[in-house]
Amino acid sequence: MILVIMGVSGSGKTTVGSFLSEKLGWTLYEGDDYHPKENIEKMGKGIPLTDQDRTPWLLLLHDIIQREMAAGTNAILICSALKKLYRQLLLFGRCALHSSHGVAEGGARVKDGLEGVLFAFLQGSFQLIQERVQARRGHFMSPSLLQSQFDALEPPSSAENALTVDIQKSMSEITAEIERTLSAHL
Numbered sequence: 001m002i003l004v005i006m007g008v009s010g011s012g013k014t015t016v017g018s019f020l021s022e023k024l025g026w027t028l029y030e031g032d033d034y035h036p037k038e039n040i041e042k043m044g045k046g047i048p049l050t051d052q053d054r055t056p057w058l059l060l061l062h063d064i065i066q067r068e069m070a071a072g073t074n075a076i077l078i079c080s081a082l083k084k085l086y087r088q089l090l091l092f093g094r095c096a097l098h099s100s101h102g103v104a105e106g107g108a109r110v111k112d113g114l115e116g117v118l119f120a121f122l123q124g125s126f127q128l129i130q131e132r133v134q135a136r137r138g139h140f141m142s143p144s145l146l147q148s149q150f151d152a153l154e155p156p157s158s159a160e161n162a163l164t165v166d167i168q169k170s171m172s173e174i175t176a177e178i179e180r181t182l183s184a185h186l
């Protein structure tokens with residue numbers, strides 16, 4: 001099973017992902033670690049990434065998902081995955097760039113999602129997340145980029161095998177909700 005924790009910058013992906021990885025003993029992949037340095041520099045300067053900037057990065061993350069699924073292991077991937085196209089790139093790789101894409105190796109297609117890959121979307125208001133990122137220290141992402149993250153965001157539909165979690169809840173409620181959904185899928 002692959003759990004992809006998604007949402008805008010500052011929605012709590014790293015906090016939730018680290019907690020669950022520790023608790024469940026699942027390997028954790030931090031998507032930010034796979035950005036080319038040009039992307040990190042851009043974001044640090046407050047310049048939003050474009051589809052072109054994100055595509056090679058998402059394809060790299062797709063390779064990780066494929067590898068983990070082929071090995072049959074459980075893993076957590078932290079990735080903003082803001083647009084539907086990005087989630088399709090994660091699931092189906094380059095095939096997602098063509099209109100009719102097939103099924104990724106080792107997984108059955110469930111409408112727009114893939115059996116074995118659950119998206120957990122951390123949903124919160126601009127105001128709440130802005131407060132959290134402004135209080136956060138030592139992070140490369142410029143808080144000024146938050147509006148562009150919301151502009152790009154396309155919340156996942158249920159056909160994408162996605163769970164939406166309200167980030168006003170406490171960390172223990174959020175992680176318990178994700179765990180319950182995971183157990184139903186395992």
Ligand SMILES: Nc1ncnc2c1ncn2[C@@H]1O[C@H](COP(=O)(O)OP(=O)(O)OP(=O)(O)O)[C@@H](O)[C@H]1O
Nearest residue numbers: 009010011012013014015132136141167169170171
């Ligand atoms: N449920 C929560 N309740 C209170 N504070 C939270 C909650 N979730 C996250 N935070 C705090 O909000 C801030 C942003 O969280 P975090 O860094 O995990 O977000 P992120 O989505 O990984 O961000 P980025 O994508 O920019 O790396 C952190 O300071 C974190 O401690």
Ligand SMILES: O=C(O)[C@H](O)[C@@H](O)[C@H](O)[C@H](O)CO
Nearest residue numbers: 008009010032049080081141
């Ligand atoms: O798609 C994007 O714009 C990026 O992934 C950003 O979301 C950051 O990497 C991440 O949130 C770190 O702050």
